[in-house]
Amino acid sequence: xxxKASDRLAGxxxxxxxxxxxxxxxxxxxxxxxxxxxxxxxxxxxxxxxxTQQQIEKxxxxxxxxxxDVAKPEEAQELIEAAKxxxxxxxxxxxxxxxxxxxxxxxxxxEEWKKVIDTNLTGHFLCAQAAAREFAKRQVKxxxxxxxxxxxxxxxxxxxxxxxxxxxxxxxxxxxxxxxxTLAQELAKYKIRVNAISPxxxxxxxxxxxxxxxxxxxxxxxxxxYGRIGEPxxxxxxxxxxxxxxxxxxxxxxxxxxxxxxxxxxFSE
Ligand code: NAD
Numbered sequence: 001x002x003x004k005a006s007d008r009l010a011g012x013x014x015x016x017x018x019x020x021x022x023x024x025x026x027x028x029x030x031x032x033x034x035x036x037x038x039x040x041x042x043x044x045x046x047x048x049x050x051x052t053q054q055q056i057e058k059x060x061x062x063x064x065x066x067x068x069d070v071a072k073p074e075e076a077q078e079l080i081e082a083a084k085x086x087x088x089x090x091x092x093x094x095x096x097x098x099x100x101x102x103x104x105x106x107x108x109x110x111e112e113w114k115k116v117i118d119t120n121l122t123g124h125f126l127c128a129q130a131a132a133r134e135f136a137k138r139q140v141k142x143x144x145x146x147x148x149x150x151x152x153x154x155x156x157x158x159x160x161x162x163x164x165x166x167x168x169x170x171x172x173x174x175x176x177x178x179x180x181x182t183l184a185q186e187l188a189k190y191k192i193r194v195n196a197i198s199p200x201x202x203x204x205x206x207x208x209x210x211x212x213x214x215x216x217x218x219x220x221x222x223x224x225x226y227g228r229i230g231e232p233x234x235x236x237x238x239x240x241x242x243x244x245x246x247x248x249x250x251x252x253x254x255x256x257x258x259x260x261x262x263x264x265x266x267f268s269e
Contacts, residue, residue, distance in 0.1 A: 005059045008244050010035035013087040015079050017041045017070050017127060018097030020048030022204030023154055026232030027094050028063070030240045032056030037087040038063040041070070041079055043097065062087075070097045070123030080130040092243045093131040095124040096154040100206055105167050113168045120172035124153055125179060128194075132187055140191040146245050153180050153196040154235070157258050160198075173198075177254065184252030193251040197238055200258025202230040225268065226259030 009031055019028040020042035029052060032038045038056060040063050042049035049065045056063040066082045068075035083090040098120045101112045128151050135149025158166070159173040176196065184194040201220045203211050210216035211229055220229055238257050241247055256262050 006034050008034040008240065009092075012036045012091040012243070013039070013083050013089050014092035014094060014243070015039040015041065015083050015090055015127070015131065016094040016096060017068075017079070017123070018043065019052050019094075020045040022206065023199065023202060023232045023235045024094070024096035025052045026236035027096060027154075027239045028052050029055045030233070030236035031092070031094075031243065032061035032063050033059040034240055035061065036092065036243075037061070037083075039079055039083045039086070039090075040065045041068050041097070043067070043069060070095075070127055071118040073126050076123065076126035077130045079127065080134060084134070090131060090134050090149070092150045092152070093127055094152045094154065094239060094243075095127050097123055098154065098156075098206070100166065100169050102165050102169070104165055108167060116168035117172050117175075120169065121175045121179070124176060128153075128179075128183060132183070132190075132192055135192045136187070136190040138191075142191065144191070145248050147193045147248060148191040149193070150243050151180075151183065151192065151194045152239055152242055153194075154239075155180070155196040155198045155254065157198050157200050157256060157261050159196075159254070160262060180254070181252050188251060193248070195242055195247075195250060195252070196254040197235060197242070198254050198256045198258065198262075199235050200224060200230060200256070200261035202232060202235060204232060223261050223265055224259040225261075225263055225265045228259060230257070230259060 014031045014036040016028040018024040019040040040052050053063045138148040140148040155176045156173040158170045159177040180196045
């Protein structure tokens with residue numbers, strides 16, 4: 001995964017959760033190659049985190065690695081502290097960490113429910129709060145065309161598309177939608193921008209079983225009017241742009257990056 005090295009985020013510090021694989025890895029690399037200093041968070045895949053770091057360093061960038069479970073308050077806080085200690089500040093939080101634990105609703109255990117809600121919703125709340133408390137200390141005048149800090153949630157098209165067998169996942173992503181909007185509204189006075197990117201089907205570990213089989217791929221493509229399964233780069237490019245001042249007037253928005261999955265493709269014929 002290589003992006004054109006640039007200075008679009010020079011002088012900025014980004015924390016990216018779940019950055020040892022998939023979409024988070026793509027975003028961390030894109031931001032690092034655009035000049036941001038990056039805190040690469042991983043949960044269990046240290047080797048994946050090192051790969052992310054190597055890609056950033058190859059482009060002349062700087063990144064550190066921190067293990068943390070975003071669902072644990074003190075560990076979420078430590079990610080923000082690490083950015084401050086190592087790089088002197090934090091400017092961008094990409095709340096990306098996420099899991100799936102699929103189960104028919106009638107069979108779903110409280111543990112399966114909690115696992116997904118804890119990581120995909122509570123973990124995002126904890127990291128956002130830790131970052132926002134830092135951003136809120138900054139004095140940026142309302143009329144300036146730059147922000148005091150930037151929070152990007154990686155949500156999902158399943159913040160609006162129901163998905164049988166994944167009540168935990170859709171509830172978390174639907175919850176993120178209102179968490180994002182409420183934070184955008186509440187934190188605008190501090191000049192903190194808060195937005196979400198909702199990916200469609202992107203080739204990563206989370207859905208590997210589906211896109212690796214011919215039948216699974218066909219099923220996925222039937223849901224994608226644009227006719228291709230997405231790659232982490234498709235999301236990373238949007239996240240990078242959203243983190244720059246080019247997107248300064250955008251807050252409280254969800255950008256669907258989904259090849260048209262949210263266009264009700266089954267109605268196209
Ligand atoms: P992935 O499995 O490659 O990445 C998920 C990452 O989150 C992993 O690195 C994992 O270690 C990390 N993680 C899990 N629990 C964690 C915890 N408690 N603390 C810290 N990190 C933790 O899959 P991905 O597709 O790259 O997923 C990234 C995000 O994108 C998720 O929020 C997912 O819901 C969302 N998403 C993915 C797709 C897709 O099609 N791939 C579509 C929509 C949304």
